[in-house]
Amino acid sequence: MSESRRLVALLVSTFTFTVCFAVWMMFGVIGIPIQATLHLGATEFGVLTAMPVLTGALFRLPLGMWTDRFGGRIVMFLLLVLCAVPLWLASYANELWQLLLLGLALGVVGASFSVGTPYVGRLFPPERRGFAMGLFGAGTTGAAINMFVAPQLINAFGWRSVPRVYAVALIVTAIVFWVLAVPDPVVASGRRAPSLGRQLVMLKNPQVWKYCQYYSIVFGGFTALSVWMPQYFRTTYGVSISTAALLAACFSLPGGTMRAVGGWLADRFGAHVVTWWVLWVAWICLFLLSYPETDLIIHTVRGPAQFTIKLAPFVFTPLLFVLGVSFACGMASTFKYIGDDFPENMGVVSGIVGMAGGLGGFLLPIMFGALLDLLGVPSTCFMLMYGIVWVSLILNYLTEVRRTPVMGGSLSAARKPKEATAGD
Secondary structure: OOHHHHHHHHHHHHHHHHHHHHHHOOHHHHHHHHHHHHOOOHHHHHHHHHHHHHHHHHOHHHHHHHHHHHOHHHHHHHHHHHHHHHHHHHHHOOOHHHHHHHHHHHHHHHHHHHHHHHHHHOOOOHHHHHHHHHHHHHHHHHHHHHHHHHHHHHHHHOOOHHHHHHHHHHHHHHHHHHHHOOOOHHHHOOOOOOOHHHHHHHHHOHHHHHHHHHHHHHHHHHHHHHHHHHHHHHHHHOOOHHHHHHHHHHHHHHHHHOHHHHHHHHHHHOHHHHHHHHHHHHHHHHHHHHOOOEEEEEEEOOEEEEEEEOOOHHHHHHHHHHHHHHHHHHHHHHHHHHHHHOOOOHHHHHHHHHHHHHHHHHHHHHHHHHHHHHHOOOOHHHHHHHHHHHHHHHHHHHHOHHHOOOOOOOHHHHHHHHHHHHHO
16 A cells, blocks of 8 residues: 555544544533523533543444454444434434433444544554554544534524534545545455454453553543533633633644644653653643632731632633643553554454543543532532542552653663563
């Protein structure tokens, strides 16, 4: 296969995933007018935005397995066409239960990640696989595109226009993808696909579950905050839907575009080094974002002095931007791990890890809403994620940092003493 054909297939796959991700994040924006119309609480809003994420997570494993068996091109095409149907029907929903059921159906489009990742990964040699999968993963910029497009459609035609426009976009994208994509190397080579039992045995590998934990925070956190931030800006800072979506895009846009950079960094310095440092950056950002608005009274010799501690939008938004960049690099480095450790089972392993990330993206908005209803503190969403990142750092340290250089140096050099000991 020529280099130009591989690049065209990579670019059209990235475009396809961008459209899919915009559809997947749709309720994060249209949920705001729906919340006002149906008088939903914070927990109900969290459930509404999380429904598409749930099925997008659960279907990642079977779709990853089908991609290894039938090839990414046909699986992706059928996925786009089938998901356009419930997406169009969502524009006619009038009750919460209808939106929840249709959200579950259209959410399967979020599983496109587990179709495209092994597909593009198999098109390139191992030394370029991190960049290829990172560029494909940059399709998460669809979350930012949704922030720009959906508010304009809502202001001009109402929220029901958004699922209709997105449904047409899915059909058009399916046609473009089918025309420009190349056959999956697995199908083109005629190689027999792994058996179901051989694919599922990956569930017993502890490395897979470690990568699941990493991805549940970098991708799950990215997904959850992408759907949560528009209403956060609206309720915390009192801005309009358009402004709230624009500010929220400062998180989701770099979270997508920088993923390719994260893939390049993982190719250059190794998946572990990138993962270790981005977790630290995310931990620091979440610590600062977690601090709630606080009024302090200090008794001085001249009487009480009152101070207010609050993150203004011009401080909050750049911190959110840095957090988005760190999550993007972490998503890319996690899949660099997978490409290096499981080259023959990328479909099923990416499906398992992607499912864990999607489940994180499903559970976190619900937990955000429950904490907000329980405590009434908006920044509790960041407090929760701060704790989860801390667990990831501990896990990374215990399993890798104690035996792997993260300040530079060669991974092989770090392994030499261990190998020498084994030889003795």
